Amino acid sequence: MSKKTILFHVLFWVLLMLSFAISEWNYRNTFIDAIVFEFLFLPIRMIAVYINWLVFIPKFLYTNKHTHYATAIIVLLSVLAITQRVFVLYYGYPQFFPEWTVGQHIHVFKFTSLVQVALIIATPLAITTGWKLFVDLKEKEQFTKVLEKEKTDSELKYLKSQINPHFLFNTLNNIYGLSLENSKKTSGLILKLSDFLSFSLYESNQKLIPLEKEIALMNDFIALEKSRFEDRVKVVLKLSKNKTSDILIPPLILVPFVENAFKHSLKNETEMATIHIHLSVSEKNLNFAVTNSKPLDSGILSKNKGLGLINIKKRLAIIYEDNYSLHINEQPDSYTIKLHIKTA
Missing domain, CATH: 3.30.565.10 (Histidine kinase-like ATPase, C-terminal domain)
Structure with a gap:
């Protein structure tokens, strides 16, 4: 991977986190709290995005296995939502937001909370899926034009x-x-x-x-x-x-x-x-x-x-x-x- 590509990915995640933190700011005491909250979700979001980017899209979506793709996304989001719930309830919230857990019973498999976490993870996944489809389509069109030009010239x-x-x-x-x-x-x-x-x-x-x-x-x-x-x-x-x-x-x-x-x-x-x-x-x-x-x-x-x-x-x-x-x-x-x- 080139330095330019790495820089692009870093900038993408920085801008994404800042955007979400700004929207989250209204629900937190300070902007720092909003940034910390986004950091807690950053690893799981990156895992979802790159599994989808590198595995699911080329293996299922680009081979017209749409049912397989939808199933894989649902399973991935379910597994990651449960994993994230375990992480934040047993480490993230007690460490950074202890007031959220004091006197609370831990319910990892609470349905509404799992859906909420899944949506938080799915947001950058949807954005990057759309971006990849757009970029790959443009590259395919450009490649097709090059082939057509070479064929025409020949x-x-x-x-x-x-x-x-x-x-x-x-x-x-x-x-x-x-x-x-x-x-x-x-x-x-x-x-x-x-x-x-x-x-x-x-x-x-x-x-x-x-x-x-x-x-x-x-x-x-x-x-x-x-x-x-x-x-x-x-x-x-x-x-x-x-x-x-x-x-x-x-x-x-x-x-x-x-x-x-x-x-x-x-x-x-x-x-x-x-x-x-x-x-x-x-x-x-x-x-x-x-x-x-x-x-x-x-x-x-x-x-x-x-x-x-x-x-x-x-x-x-x-x-x-x-x-x-x-x-x-x-x-x-x-x-x-x-x-x-x-x-x-």
């Missing part, structure tokens, strides 16, 4: 670890396709890949990043994809004119939606694909919309099985809980996601 790290390799895998495929053609663009794309790796190593592990960094990554990704597909895709990008540096979001929370749009608008598509991206921000809200054309024979999006998209949904639910909304609208020739986040 899940987020797991989801990120899936997103980043998935994202990089697609980028490497892009570069591989160009390298087969001996394209002069390959070196530039490798440089962009280096930027992605740098982001993955140093930025994505952060809980939040400035929105402008996510926008920069999104612009790089769009440039990379357009370099690969050249005239096969048209991208219309509209970004908010409001200041974005003060808005913080989780890393890689927007880019996967853009990646998903490129992936599925160009899959099995021989004609021009179009992608519309719109990002607007206000003081407390972020709105992000991505619409991509879709080949008529594509059935992939309707099943919504994209790894990146599934993981983003999980991350949004964990991070923002009820402070976001994600709507998906699929038409025969288009696919739209609309994301709204309350940023404050």
Whole structure:
């Protein structure tokens, strides 16, 4: 037991005795008599409190054996009340309050007196029981919060670890396709890949990043994809004119939606694909919309099985809980996601 804990217990009993002595003062000749009277009951009260604290509460109350607990308390109070009656009648009162016993017949088992003594003992027992239940409940809640946070952090790290390799895998495929053609663009794309790796190593592990960094990554990704597909895709990008540096979001929370749009608008598509991206921000809200054309024979999006998209949904639910909304609208020739986040 630490010194802090010992000091706390000492202060508790001192304050308890002083409180009871003050209330007892009206029935005694002096305040000293009231203090002495409380001292006579202090040992038996401490025995009751610590037996209950250390044995009965963990063994019966915390295991939902309420009947056993009530029985144990009644037996304990009965035994201690009889013990205290013997102590005060044969030692305490004759020693400190002899006038109380002169000419009196000693009746240890007088029912009303036993009940009175039992109540005197039970008062601090009830106070400490309530306190222990309150403290233990708070500790349990705190422990549960810590476990939930650790679980959430672990899940987020797991989801990120899936997103980043998935994202990089697609980028490497892009570069591989160009390298087969001996394209002069390959070196530039490798440089962009280096930027992605740098982001993955140093930025994505952060809980939040400035929105402008996510926008920069999104612009790089769009440039990379357009370099690969050249005239096969048209991208219309509209970004908010409001200041974005003060808005913080989780890393890689927007880019996967853009990646998903490129992936599925160009899959099995021989004609021009179009992608519309719109990002607007206000003081407390972020709105992000991505619409991509879709080949008529594509059935992939309707099943919504994209790894990146599934993981983003999980991350949004964990991070923002009820402070976001994600709507998906699929038409025969288009696919739209609309994301709204309350940023404050």
